[in-house]
Amino acid sequence: xxxxxxxxxxxxxxxxxxxxxxxxxxxxxxxxxxxxxxxxxxxxxxxxxxxxxxxxxxxxxxxxxxxxxxxxxxxxxxxxxxxxxxxxxxxxxxxxxxxxxxxxxxxxxxxxxxxxxxxxxxxxxxxxxxxxxxxxxxxxxxxxxxxxxxxxxxxxxxxxxxxxxxxxxxxxxxxxxxxxxxxxxxxxxxxxxxxxxxxxxxxxxxxxxxxxxxxxxxxxxxxxxxxxxxxxxxxxxxxxxxxxxxxxxxxxxxxxxxxxxxxxxxxxxxxxxxxxxxxxxxxxxxxxxxxxxxxxxxxxxxxxxxxxxxxxxxxxxxxxxxxxxxxxxxxxxxxxxxxxxxxxxxxxxxxxxxxxxxxxxxxxxxxxxxxxxxxxxxxxxxxxxxxxxxxxxxxxxxxxxxxxxxxxxxxxxxxxxxxxxxxxxxxxxxxx
Numbered sequence: 001x002x003x004x005x006x007x008x009x010x011x012x013x014x015x016x017x018x019x020x021x022x023x024x025x026x027x028x029x030x031x032x033x034x035x036x037x038x039x040x041x042x043x044x045x046x047x048x049x050x051x052x053x054x055x056x057x058x059x060x061x062x063x064x065x066x067x068x069x070x071x072x073x074x075x076x077x078x079x080x081x082x083x084x085x086x087x088x089x090x091x092x093x094x095x096x097x098x099x100x101x102x103x104x105x106x107x108x109x110x111x112x113x114x115x116x117x118x119x120x121x122x123x124x125x126x127x128x129x130x131x132x133x134x135x136x137x138x139x140x141x142x143x144x145x146x147x148x149x150x151x152x153x154x155x156x157x158x159x160x161x162x163x164x165x166x167x168x169x170x171x172x173x174x175x176x177x178x179x180x181x182x183x184x185x186x187x188x189x190x191x192x193x194x195x196x197x198x199x200x201x202x203x204x205x206x207x208x209x210x211x212x213x214x215x216x217x218x219x220x221x222x223x224x225x226x227x228x229x230x231x232x233x234x235x236x237x238x239x240x241x242x243x244x245x246x247x248x249x250x251x252x253x254x255x256x257x258x259x260x261x262x263x264x265x266x267x268x269x270x271x272x273x274x275x276x277x278x279x280x281x282x283x284x285x286x287x288x289x290x291x292x293x294x295x296x297x298x299x300x301x302x303x304x305x306x307x308x309x310x311x312x313x314x315x316x317x318x319x320x321x322x323x324x325x326x327x328x329x330x331x332x333x334x335x336x337x338x339x340x341x342x343x344x345x346x347x348x349x350x351x352x353x354x355x356x357x358x359x360x361x362x363x364x365x366x367x368x369x370x371x372x373x374x375x376x377x378x379x380x381x382x383x384x385x386x387x388x389x390x391x392x393x394x395x396x397x398x399x400x401x402x403x404x405x406x407x408x409x410x411x412x413x414x415x416x417x418x419x420x421x422x423x424x425x426x427x428x429x430x431x432x
Contacts, residue, residue, distance in 0.1 A: 008036045009082050011070055014047060023050050031216035034089045036068060046070030049080055051089035053096060054216070063092060106217050108150075108205070109143035114217075115208035126272075126295075128336045130204055137162055137201040147212060150223040159227065162198040163191070170341065195230040202229055238393045239355050240363040252349040256328055257342050259315060263326055264357060266308035268364030268382050270295065271357055275334040280321035282312045289325075294383040302381060362393065369394040 006026050007013045014036060017024055023035035035050035049065040065088045067079045074081045080088060112134050120127045141158050166180035184190050206224050213221040241249065246265055253261050263274055273291045281290040287309050288301040304312065315325055324333035343357055361382065368378050369390075375398070379390040 006082070008034065011068075014038070014068065014070060025052070028086050028089060029093075030213060030219045032089055032093045034086055035062075038070075046072070049085040049088070051085075051092050053093045055096065061096065065089060065092070105146045105148055106212060107143065108145050108147060108209075109139055111147055111212040111217070112138060112143075112205070112208040115211040118211065133201055133204055136168060137197075138205055142205075147209065147218045148220075150209075152223050152226050155223055155227050159198050159202055159230075162201060163194045163230075167194075192233055196233040199229040199233055202227070238362050238366075239353065239359050240366040241352065241355070241360070242363075243367070245350070245352055246363060248350040249346060249352060252346045253342075256326070256334075257339060257346065259311065260326055260334060260339060261343070261346075261357070261360065262311055263308075264360040265364060266305060266311065267302045268361045269302065270361065271334070271336070273383075274326055275324075275336075277325040278321065279316045279319045279323050279325050282316045282325060284309075284313060284316070291383065298383060298385065300380070300383050365390065365394055366397055369397045372398075 008026050019038055021039045023037040026034045028034050031053050033052045035052060036047050037050060038047035047068045047070055049068055050062060051065055052062040054060050065085055069079050069081050072079055074084060076084055116127060116130050164183060164185060166182050169179040169181055183194055209224050212218050250258060250262060267289060269291060273294060287304050289312060291300050326334060328334045328338055347354060365378050365382055375387045375390040379387045
């Protein structure tokens with residue numbers, strides 16, 4: 001779409017502006033405005049050029065640049081054309097920002113922190129994850145770097161470095177060295193997961209830098225706007241536990257962890273949603289639990305099965321309505337990462353594949369799909385705004401005409417003794 005020509009660009013268009021003491025402003029750059037004013041007492045004299053911006057402290061400042069070339073030719077000093085006025089405004093702002101009393105230039109650490117604080121105030125759900133991701137992946141390499149000094153090459157090297165960097169493992173608080181494990185770059189799945197992690201971190205950094213650009217804290221977004229994420233990293237294999245495996249996991253847990261695992265398996269809720277549940281969110285009469293805040297901002301009621309109803313009735317019985325419904329070992333609401341060590345130990349005891357608590361959500365959804373639940377119902381239960389994610393992860397589990405037809409008509413071979421292959425099914429009948 002072509003850019004609209006500025007009303008200040010020509011003498012003719014400026015002459016058509018009403019005479020007023022209030023300037024007409026034009027945004028010419030992040031935090032830089034060029035103004036034109038032809039006041040009531042200046043008839044026949046033409047207008048004047050102004051510039052306005054803000055100091056790093058946030059204080060608004062304004063200056064007069066010179067006369068406009070409305071009635072006399074421009075001399076480049078006291079009388080300026082529109083383009084000369086734009087250049088003068090930019091030069092003035094540059095000198096303003098480099099003044100001795102100006103605050104230090106914005107660093108990436110500053111931009112990320114201010115972005116997270118702003119989003120937390122707006123109700124951002126994943127503040128803990130954002131801070132943790134920034135602390136591990138962004139701040140060590142890029143934290144002290146000035147945003148103005150960023151280049152596309154510098155950001156690309158940082159992004160690529162995350163893929164081959166050793167994977168951080170859980171480390172005790174008193175440890176003097178962080179536990180790590182080298183990444184096997186010859187393993188396609190390990191490489192995919194590392195690239196996916198790099199993409200998620202890049203998304204956070206670009207969001208923080210875009211926020212700084214939109215709030216006129218930096219002048220140029222070219223470096224990070226041109227950097228694209230890795231492609232084809234989102235096809236992770238969805239892991240889930242069948243009914244027998246779920247029971248084995250429950251049998252190896254006890255106390256508050258068992259309640260947390262059971263709640264995850266019988267609601268499909270995310271950990272953050274479960275940890276925020278209060279006693280009053282359990283509706284005994286309707287057999288539901290109310291999730292007030294989900295990842296996409298939507299609230300939802302999750303219907304409970306008989307087992308889920310019994311679990312939440314026990315957890316809510318005789319307790320303060322404002323108290324956390326699910327409590328950790330200390331009696332307080334669960335906090336992120338508080339359960340992970342015990343959860344991993346329970347998986348080991350049950351001899352199950354290493355999965356995350358979040359993947360119990362997949363177990364809930366996959367069971368519903370295999371039992372015939374429409375994908376729109378599964379999406380609603382999970383709190384998705386549409387069926388796209390449910391189709392992506394669970395559609396292959398649903399009974400379908402295609403799958404049933406393939407199983408009924410495709411070649412079916414039975415390996416007999418001594419390597420003899422025998423046809424069975426429809427092919428055997430067709431060749432008989």
